[in-house]
Amino acid sequence: SQTIHQWPATLVQPVGSPLSLECTVEGTSNPNLYWYRQAAGRGLQLLFYSVGIGQISSEVPQNLSASRPQDRQFILSSKKLLLSDSGFYLCAWSSLPRRNPLMNTEAFFGQGTRLTVV
Amino acid sequence: ILNVEQSPQSLHVQEGDSTNFTCSFPSSNFYALHWYRWETAKSPEALFVMTLNGDEKKKGRISATLNTKEGYSYLYIKGSQPEDSATYLCASNDYKLSFGAGTTVTVRA
Numbered sequence: 001s002q003t004i005h006q007w008p009a010t011l012v013q014p015v016g017s018p019l020s021l022e023c024t025v026e027g028t029s030n031p032n033l034y035w036y037r038q039a040a041g042r043g044l045q046l047l048f049y050s051v052g053i054g055q056i057s058s059e060v061p062q063n064l065s066a067s068r069p070q071d072r073q074f075i076l077s078s079k080k081l082l083l084s085d086s087g088f089y090l091c092a093w094s095s096l097p098r099r100n101p102l103m104n105t106e107a108f109f110g111q112g113t114r115l116t117v118v
Numbered sequence: 119i120l121n122v123e124q125s126p127q128s129l130h131v132q133e134g135d136s137t138n139f140t141c142s143f144p145s146s147n148f149y150a151l152h153w154y155r156w157e158t159a160k161s162p163e164a165l166f167v168m169t170l171n172g173d174e175k176k177k178g179r180i181s182a183t184l185n186t187k188e189g190y191s192y193l194y195i196k197g198s199q200p201e202d203s204a205t206y207l208c209a210s211n212d213y214k215l216s217f218g219a220g221t222t223v224t225v226r227a
Contacts, residue, residue, distance in 0.1 A: 106164035
């Protein structure tokens with residue numbers, strides 16, 4: 001069965017410090033991978049998504065970046081955190097819809113990371 | 119419609135009453151419409167994935183319909199119970215999964 005791991009669960013970081021959140025998926029290959037942030041009044045805001053190794057699409061300009069060094073590993077990073085980066089971050093995976101139209105494409109989420117920048 | 123939009127943002131329902139709310143989505147490049155239930159302190163969990171115009175899906179007291187031509191979906195909760203209290207998210211899936219802001223449902227006993 002497929003599982004998704006996201007860590008850490010909580011993180012308190014000073015302004016200007018770097019960030020690295022990691023997400024790994026097990027039990028599937030070539031998943032679509034996503035980073036979301038819970039934004040007040042905006043539900044889940046899509047930050048980055050990836051359809052393959054080294055392929056990253058950014059949805060909103062921001063202080064963050066993402067990388068996919070391996071097929072089932074997705075990393076959210078920042079060189080210098082801002083106060084406005086505080087929030088709840090969720091990693092998710094789904095099957096790539098167009099490879100197999102009959103494949104279930106629902107997304108499965110990690111447990112989330114509560115980031116507080118102080 | 120350029121983005122996924124949900125309305126209302128929140129609603130309060132008396133226990134036992136039924137309710138419904140809306141998701142609007144871009145009808146171009148459509149592949150699937152997802153509904154998720156997000157309870158406090160948990161991760162979102164999928165309720166339905168619908169792909170065909172006219173699709174209707176049901177899980178217990180919760181059901182959903184899909185109109186891909188006009189770009190909307192309804193989620194219905196019949197006979198609301200306190201455990202139905204959650205934020206309900208819809209998402210449009212073309213080559214990425216984009217969510218609406220959610221409808222937060224509070225069921226009062």
